[in-house]
Amino acid sequence: MPVSFASRPAPKLVFGPGTLGELPALVREAGGSAVFLVSDTGIARAGHTGRAQRLLEAAGIPVALYDHSHENPTEADAAACRDAARAVKFDCFVALGGGSSLDTAKAANFLLTNGGAMRDFHGYGKATKPMLPLIAIPTTAGTGSECQSYALVSRDDTHEKMACGDPKARAYAAILDPELTATQPRSVAVLTGLDALSHALEAAVTSKRNALSTPYAEAAFRHLSSAIGRVLASTATLDDRGAMQLGAALAGLAIENSMLGGAHASANPLTARHGVTHGHAVALMLPAVMRFNAADPAAAAIYARLETILREIDPGAPGLIPWVEDIVRRAALPPLDARAMDFAAMADDATRQWTGKFNPRPLQAADFVALYRHAFGI
16 A cells, blocks of 8 residues: 655746746735845845846835845844844745755744744744745755755754744745756856755655655656756756756655655764765765665665666666766765764764654664765775
8 A cells, every 4th residue: 555645735836947037926926015035145146136126126016135145044044034024024035046045035934923943943833823925936956945845944053954844934936947047156056966866866765755755756866867967067058957957846845745864864964063065965975875775675676766767868877876976976076084074973963863764774873874984985
């Protein structure tokens, strides 16, 4: 019998080149008449925030801009965005940027409408009051945050990543305009692409996988695997950028319905303790975790199905895990010094990561140590 599940609704997805132009109509459709636009300085320099502002203001929708989002937002970042939002009058959030901007907007929405601190919302379904509508516009093809009802925020004291989720935090709509990803530096495109790929591969095998998450994960993998090689080679076309953006969103929907696993659980301590960028950390850990999971017959069968999809796209592709290892190698990520790392302490941190609870094979501290050793070739 299929695994029991309760689906979570998806935002309205508006996909295609030039779809940023749909923003004013979507704000109106969501019931908005004034916008608080959350972004970052890099997106502003690229001209995307200015374009969004002009579109909204031309439609008679006033805009207040907050462009101070930071990578890996913290509780303090969420509070700063909330404080800025308190100073203006608006009724709709628009988040424009990478996953950090989207998470910052969702976190500020929690705090503005429900009060308290972000740690009060760690978990799911803890917001007791209505939240404002959100239009999410990703400018990277990575986190899939536009399709998730979670804000990922780090604690100020321990740097632990908290998944703060609630159905009311889900975006009303997400605009997937691949033209917006053209301004990404190669390093950002590579790291976010690796993150999206890890989402598809992890969500496909988690213990919470189900009849809804499975087709999302497989479709995400099909889109991502067809284009990521050209992203790495810096030869991606607009079609490739569209495939990556749609793949990232579909992977986000898979996560929303089946969660993640050991690669993310082991990656988060690398980020918290050593400042390793999330996409780098999860790409480093993914092949080792996949080899660990392949000892589970059900996970091995799913990997075999994904390998079939891979070979439909590239008949000369090696096995799935060797292909993932080659993708990570071709990314040419900067080396990390394992001598500066305490694998036992990182493993202890990893055992407390929520995502690790959904890995298809249970993970103990000793398993995480072995995964770190494998990933670093020790």
